[in-house]
Amino acid sequence: MRRDLRLFQVDAFADRPFSGNPAAVCLLDAPAEPAWMQQVAAEMNLSETAFVSPAEDGFDLRWFTPAVEVDLCGHATLASAHVLFETETLAAATPARFHTRSGLLTVGRRDEGYEMDFPADPPAPCTTPAGLAAALGAEPVAVLQGRVDLVVRLADAASVRGLTPDFAALRRIKARGIIVTAAGDKPDCDFVSRFFGPQVGIDEDPVTGSAHCTLAPYWAAELDRDRLNAYQVSARGGRLSLALDGDRVRIGGRAVTVFTGVLHA
Structure with missing residues (x-):
């Protein structure tokens, strides 16, 4: 059955279009099959495509390059939060809570931008x-x-x-x-x-x-x-x-x- 889904392209870590890192963000009404998400990511042909679906106490978030699913992506997380705030899916004062393969990630509004809380990975x-x-x-x-x-x-x-x-x-x-x-x-x-x-x-x-x-x-x-x-x-x-x-x-x-x-x- 065909579904019509909202799709966004966002330049992350940017204060103007055509700079920073572009990510696609697809808003789902329910979790989707990984093979389908991989096909969409290949079609978008950006470094990452993010898929956001409602979950208890937040949202499920998954990221795909054109070739593989990845465990953590910063710019597509930022882009996903931006879409949720811009579409007023989330109120400005409510942090975005994403359940991911790297655990819980949160993103809050800060002045004119956003702040993400990610796990440190000391080399x-x-x-x-x-x-x-x-x-x-x-x-x-x-x-x-x-x-x-x-x-x-x-x-x-x-x-x-x-x-x-x-x-x-x-x-x-x-x-x-x-x-x-x-x-x-x-x-x-x-x-x-x-x-x-x-x-x-x-x-x-x-x-x-x-x-x-x-x-x-x-x-x-x-x-x-x-x-x-x-x-x-x-x-x-x-x-x-x-x-x-x-x-x-x-x-x-x-x-x-x-x-x-x-x-x-």
């Missing part, structure tokens, strides 16, 4: 995978392993901006994603990063909220402070505010709806 030093430096085209200063992502620190922000990776070679590195980072080179930016995820069908993600669950504890220790400003230096770019709070990271950002439509499925 630990690890052996540099064979072929990593050649695939990136840069020599790491340090390599660390988070729960699912590798963190690669380079000498400076210019090196991060200038990377032109060999994505076929990066695909052979066993990690959900490869986060490349360096200290910031501007007064309002503590560190920069880029995120490469060819193993999950995303060569480069424009702005990756979940990567900052790993970056925030790393840079908080390096810089000896728990509040940080970050910039992901992809072509679209995106700014994030971060606060480390024990084993949680509060990630702040803004979002803009680019278009809305109806999915006939």
